[in-house]
Amino acid sequence: MPLDQSFVGRSWPPTGPYLVGREKIREFARAIGATDAAYHDPEAARALGYADVVAPPTFPVAITMSASREVVADPALGIDYSRVVHGDQRFAYSRPVVAGDALVCVNTVEEIISRGGHEFLTTRTDVTTEAGEPVVTVWSKLVVRGEG
Amino acid sequence: MAAELAPQTFRVTRADLVRYAGASGDFNPIHWSDRIATGVGLPGVIAHGMFTMALVGRAVTVWAGAPDAVVEFGVRFSRPVPVPDTDEGTEVVVSATVKEVTDEGHTRLSLTATCNGDKVLSMAQALIRKR
Numbered sequence: 372m373p374l375d376q377s378f379v380g381r382s383w384p385p386t387g388p389y390l391v392g393r394e395k396i397r398e399f400a401r402a403i404g405a406t407d408a409a410y411h412d413p414e415a416a417r418a419l420g421y422a423d424v425v426a427p428p429t430f431p432v433a434i435t436m437s438a439s440r441e442v443v444a445d446p447a448l449g450i451d452y453s454r455v456v457h458g459d460q461r462f463a464y465s466r467p468v469v470a471g472d473a474l475v476c477v478n479t480v481e482e483i484i485s486r487g488g489h490e491f492l493t494t495r496t497d498v499t500t501e502a503g504e505p506v507v508t509v510w511s512k513l514v515v516r517g518e519g
Numbered sequence: 520m521a522a523e524l525a526p527q528t529f530r531v532t533r534a535d536l537v538r539y540a541g542a543s544g545d546f547n548p549i550h551w552s553d554r555i556a557t558g559v560g561l562p563g564v565i566a567h568g569m570f571t572m573a574l575v576g577r578a579v580t581v582w583a584g585a586p587d588a589v590v591e592f593g594v595r596f597s598r599p600v601p602v603p604d605t606d607e608g609t610e611v612v613v614s615a616t617v618k619e620v621t622d623e624g625h626t627r628l629s630l631t632a633t634c635n636g637d638k639v640l641s642m643a644q645a646l647i648r649k650r
Contacts, residue, residue, distance in 0.1 A: 395542075402542035403573040404529070407586035419587060428576040428589040432569050433543050453559070457568040459642075461593030467586075510593075 374449050374483050374490045374515070378442075382479040386438045388501050393470040396426045399433060416469070423470035430468055432460070435496040435509045438476035442494055443513065448480075450492070450515055458491060459512035465505040473501050481510070488517030524615040524628070527578040531566055531600065532608030539570045553604070565599040571611060571639060575632055578613040582628065583647040590625055591646040594632075598639045609634055615645075624649065 393413070400410035405427045408415035416424045443450050468474070475498070482493040496509045536550050545567055548555040553563045572594050580586050602608050611634050618627040630643035 399542045402535075402538040403570065403577060404535075405573075405577050405580075405586075407580065409586040419585075421587070425587050427573065427586070428580070428592050429569055429573045432545075437544060457596050459593065459595045460569065460572055461591070462589075463591045464589060 373485055374492060375447060376483055378445075378448050378480045379483050380480065382477055383441055385475040385477050386441075388473040388475050389434045389438075391426070391434075391468055391470055391472040391474060393424050395433070396424050396430065396468075396470050399430050400427055403427060403429075413470075421467070421469050426468035426470075428462060428464075428467075431462060431498055431507050431509050434474060435476055435498065435511070439478050439494050439496055439511065442478050442480060443492070448492075450513075454516045454518075456514045456516065457511070458514040459493075459510070461510040463508045465507065468498075468506060472506065474498050474506060475501055490515040490517070522617050524582050524617070526612050526614040527581065529574045529577070529611045529613070530608055531570070531574075531602055531611055532606070533564065533602055533604050535608070536564065536566060536570065536602060539567055539573075543567070543569060545569065561599060562601045564602055564604070566602050566611075568596040571596070571600055571632060574611055575613050575630055575640070575643065576645075578615070579628065579630070579645045579647060582615060583626075583649075588647045588649070589645055590648050591644075593645075594630070594643040595641045596639070597641040598634075598637055600634045600639050611639070618644070621646070 477497045479495045481495045484491040493512045498507045614631045615628040618629045628645045632640045
């Protein structure tokens with residue numbers, strides 16, 4: 372079933388703040404085998420000019436994936452999540468995520484395309500501090516595989 | 520910085536996928552259950568695309584020489600990374616070429632990731648900042 376094109380351009384209200392914990396960053400860094408001192412040691416991060424440990428580049432998905440659930444799980448959009456594969460992923464950073472950040476996400480549907488029997492949904496998540504300072508913008512393209 | 524950067528190899532096992540699922544919150548069973556993965560037509564359990572991208576991110580920060588150097592980072596997941604239930608698992612090899620130095624002084628890398636000789640990413644690139 373085609374996705375509802377009227378979702379293109381729609382944005383959702385900001386999510387409640389996600390408090391980035393030092394141990395969460397360390398856990399994520401360990402899980403990907405990233406050993407840089409600035410991911411683990413606050414002193415090393417301070418030497419680079421940050422208030423606390425910094426997160427590896429793909430860490431924001433730990434926040435945005437659950438934040439974008441409000442979009443992809445909306446029954447009105449019409450996604451069969453069992454048919455979804457991850458197509459593209461992109462990040463544009465204003466600065467790294469740092470432990471202690473309280474981050475809010477605003478989700479927008481940028482594009483819906485039908486091609487070759489598949490549907491392609493691109494969401495953009497603008498991640499900012501509660502005060503509105505931009506941190507990172509995250510784009511995800513999901514492919515909803517056609518039936519048959 | 521040389522035009523071709525030294526490739527980096529990452530071993531990926533089932534234990535890595537379990538650890539990544541917990542750390543990232545992505546508990547999709549195709550990343551830990553052969554039964555469910557084969558049921559949706561996959562060869563078996565596959566790595567999270569975002570785990571592969573995280574490994575590429577590690578390679579990029581090594582090449583950049585700084586953990587906080589990445590300004591932009593994007594990939595297309597063109598092929599799954601099957602991870603057999605063995606001690607050895609599989610390997611992802613990440614390589615890069617320098618495409619350009621931008622007007623702001625950033626370096627744009629074109630990235631390649633392969634598993635068993637197959638390219639698992641396409642249109643992968645990163646923009647990195649010199650400290």
